[in-house]
Amino acid sequence: MMGKPIATTRTVMGVSTGKLAVWWLIVSEIVIFGGLLASYVMHRIGHPEWAASAAHTDVRIGGLNTMVLLTSSLMAVLAHAAAGRGDGPLAAKRLAVTIGFAVMFLCVKAYEWTTEISHGYTITASGFWQFYYVAAGIHAAHIIAGAIIMGFVMMQARRNHELGRVELIGLYWHFVDLVWIFLFPLLYIAK
Amino acid sequence: MASADAATHDDHGHGNGKVPGALRGFLKDDHEWFYFQTWMILTGLFIISYIGPFIGEALHMFAITMVTAFGIAVVKAGLVIKRFMHLMDEPKFIWQMNATALVFILLFFFWVAPDVMSHEGANWGNQAGASITMTTHIEDFDPDVVWTERCATCHGEEGRGDGPAGTAIYPRPTDFTSRAYWATADHDIMATAILDGGVALGRSRYMPAFRTAFAAGHGGGHEGEVDTLPGERTEQLIARIMTFRPPPEAAPAPAPVAVPTREPTPTPTPEPVIDDTVALDGYGLIPGGEVVPAPAPAPTGPSEAELAARAQYIQGRVFN
Amino acid sequence: MATAAPHAHDHGHDDAHPEESWVIKYLWSTDHKIIGLQYLFTGMAMAIIGGYFAYAFRMQLAFPGESVPTYGVVSPAQYNAMVTNHGTIMIFWVAMPVLIAAFGNFLIPLMLGCDDMVFPRINRLSYQIFLLSALVLIASFFVPGGGFGGAWTSYPPLSSEAGYSLTPLGSTIWLLAVALEFVAFLLGGINFITTTMNSRAPGMKYTDIPMVVWMIVLASIIFMASVGPLIAGAIMLLFDQNLGTHFFDPTAGGDPLLWQHLFWFFGHPEVYVVLLPAMGIVAEIITTFARKKLFGYKTVLYTAIATGILSFFVWAHHQFVAGIDPRMANLFTATTVLISIPIAEMCFVYIGTLYGGSIRFTTPMLWALAFIFEFLIGGVTGIFLGASGSDIYFHDTYFVLAHFHYTFFPIAIIGTFAALTYWFPKMFGRHLNESLGKIHFWGTVIPFNMIFIPLFILGVGGQHRRIYSYEHFPELFQPWQQDLRVMATVSLLVMLVFQALFLMNFFYSIFKGKKASKNPYNANTLEWLADSPPAHGNFLHLAEMPVVHRGPYEFNHPDRDEDYWPQWLPPEGVSAAPPADPEPAADPEPADESADQDADQDSDQDSDEESAS
Structure with missing residues (x-):
């Protein structure tokens, strides 16, 4: 690969270009999840009968996944701290733990969905369940994408390359965590 | 509030004097201890939001569930944004552009909700x-x-x-x-x-x-x-x-x-x-x-x- | 002012950009100019498909049931599919890729004095996803059941139930193509925004950015902020089509109105997403060929930002008859009428720029003037549709259709031709033929009016849209109505013939046209400092990367003999420094504190823009 263009190295706004782009990415994600959740909330308020379906979500599993993601967020920010000190190998290790939590999240999710589907709560079961699967599914897709990208960043960080990217993937990861922080009460707690 | 926090933030400079001994192997400096403390707060908040519905049910007060669910979600989100994402340390246009996106979503919600949530009016009906x-x-x-x-x-x-x-x-x-x-x-x-x-x-x-x-x-x-x-x-x-x-x-x-x-x-x-x-x-x-x-x-x-x-x-x- | 960027030496031309094979150079390139041209040519190819559809269904309307030359008899299902895909292609695969992606890619780094976009490989990925989306869309015409025929707005249940649309595969593939296209533009948009915010040439303040760059960036921001709900909605619609969910099915608790809101929350800002770049292009051309400073740079900028904000408040004027709450309809009427204010103000600024200028009627200038004239007609007819009272009568008639084309044709076709003829020397290093260009101009603009003025008349007469043949509606099949339809169709044929003339001129001039100099129009912005066409890396072979000393529209400055004053010229040739002269940039490399302060200042100014859009 050729060297970076001069354009990439300029920072007129006082923020590194990569971080600026990640923040814009987060803006575009805010409106995607925002549109989805706004649609869900207005339906949920307009359809009191959905509470009957919502009663069947398992708050214990949802809670477990909340803790998994919160902890993975801690590991991501610790990786950023390590990268900030220039300690690439430690950052890579912590990113690996973060990826481990991501995999755990997906396993728990797989178990949860299997249970629910086998009880007949499929995506077509009712209005609530279709939003449940779409919202959690899009979120899980973000987890998968984030974990894959984090894998690449980890490989680079291990060789002390591009340590700035540890922070960038961390920002994205915290955002995915944030979405779950709101999905948890919306889908599991508020019945 | 921001400045006070930034001060604490700075205090956690480089030493590791504040890290409890048991965690020294895991947390390398005070900075990381600060992150760990934040995580502990988040865990505590999570537990409150988890048991909130049980209290609400016991007292027959749905409002308690709502407050513990969404109030705490907002607090947790604020903590993650501030302490993990360091939003307030960036130039202010960063949070302004994120806030703008949120405002547009709120606009979407409040201008669409009348149609989707309500099913009848004075001279019309869905x-x-x-x-x-x-x-x-x-x-x-x-x-x-x-x-x-x-x-x-x-x-x-x-x-x-x-x-x-x-x-x-x-x-x-x-x-x-x-x-x-x-x-x-x-x-x-x-x-x-x-x-x-x-x-x-x-x-x-x-x-x-x-x-x-x-x-x-x-x-x-x-x-x-x-x-x-x-x-x-x-x-x-x-x-x-x-x-x-x-x-x-x-x-x-x-x-x-x-x-x-x-x-x-x-x-x-x-x-x-x-x-x-x-x-x-x-x-x-x-x-x-x-x-x-x-x-x-x-x-x-x-x-x-x-x-x-x-x-x-x-x-x-x-x-x- | 020895502000040579040290990087220029690190990135010797030969190291960074070695000789490349033809495939690497033109198909797999990360060079923003090549990617811009790829977008341009893909957009032109899609325009030919969209134009062909228009030809086929206009022929069906003028001569119902008769065999259309080169197509054959148009069946009702094919008619619906062609109308739908004409709209989809012209908006998503012609207007957006050409106006935003092609010219954005080509112009932004050049005008900002960069060697490339900040993320060249993401830029390439963006084009590749876009190309894939175009191929997927074309594939949707050939699946069993035919292409999707539920209109580009794809309202459920027509789009969600195969039992209604009868295109089980076509509608899904169509939706996938649109979704891929959104991904491509999100990637491209982040690139444009980040490049403009962070990689401006040293000394370029936010009021020194050429208007077209501002407009493309604002359009990208508006797109990014509005498309999210529709992406979520597209996923819901996809599941409604294929998994049997009922998001938009009222018989099972869904709400079809929600789709309309999700769609138009994006769909109306989308109008401004394509309008603003065209407005920017016109600003560049008018100032250059009137040899006059833009009359109110900040006015245009702030009205564009105001337009961007207001565009999020007007969407439901497309739904006045869709069963929305009438109280909301009043609100949306008010906001819709409001948004005409900033747009009108922009037009006034452009007319003010012309006043007292030494106007040269070159081909690009003709296109730019035609844009203002025709778009005004489109804007004025919009007032009838924005007011809910009259919209109830006009809705879903050809009046809407004609109004829509009076806005989009100036934007997507006239705006594109203006930009293409203006920047052609920079893109290909040769000039287009002026006489052919003027013939093509009149041969396009006159037939355009001849197509759509009859449709206005038909629409006011109550002719409903989306009807395959009016034969079965005696009250809509009077001789005078049919005559107007034939007139519109014949005008379309004339217009299409003149486009062939343009294509001949275009391809002949790429290879055989008159060679162009670096700055053939004596214009001010930075792209005219580079070679025609610029090499990979734009300015890297120069002694130093460009530094900006003044605004982009300094024509006929009183202290100067020449009637133009390029942005890159240092101010030493001036006897007394004019008060408007910006203080020289402290240091192009923001490694030290002074530059950081500079950046802070900029961020303050630009934060207006962020919160605005």
């Missing part, structure tokens, strides 16, 4: 949405309340077929004060209409089916066990409707086809588009209750043959 809401499960059955909440929106408080949502529906909702209706109605027809909806009679599809709503259990969805409750409740509701029946006249009007609703469609074809046109022509704006002549084409309108040609054309257009 029949599809309303019929879904109307058929939500009923816990404590009181025929008067059910009449007001579920029936009167279309049939009117006085049973005249002039409820707010009813004025926008063709064919018009049944007018229970009309003698013409009672000339043809009987108990079974009314029970079928209430339990299985207008479609079961081949009449208006806007008349919803209340069988699930009247059923026992959680209602809605998948738990539609067969029980006797819907039948009993329907009897009560029919008794309520019977109060609108006018006293019989000495000489009842001879009414050959006197139901101001759509006639049953003989063929089981899927709801063709033409149906509505015919319904409009036949029953358009005639107030309910009057004896309606069989839908004959108006003298100035298109001829029978022309109508047939159009219908055939539309049929071809739809199913080609």
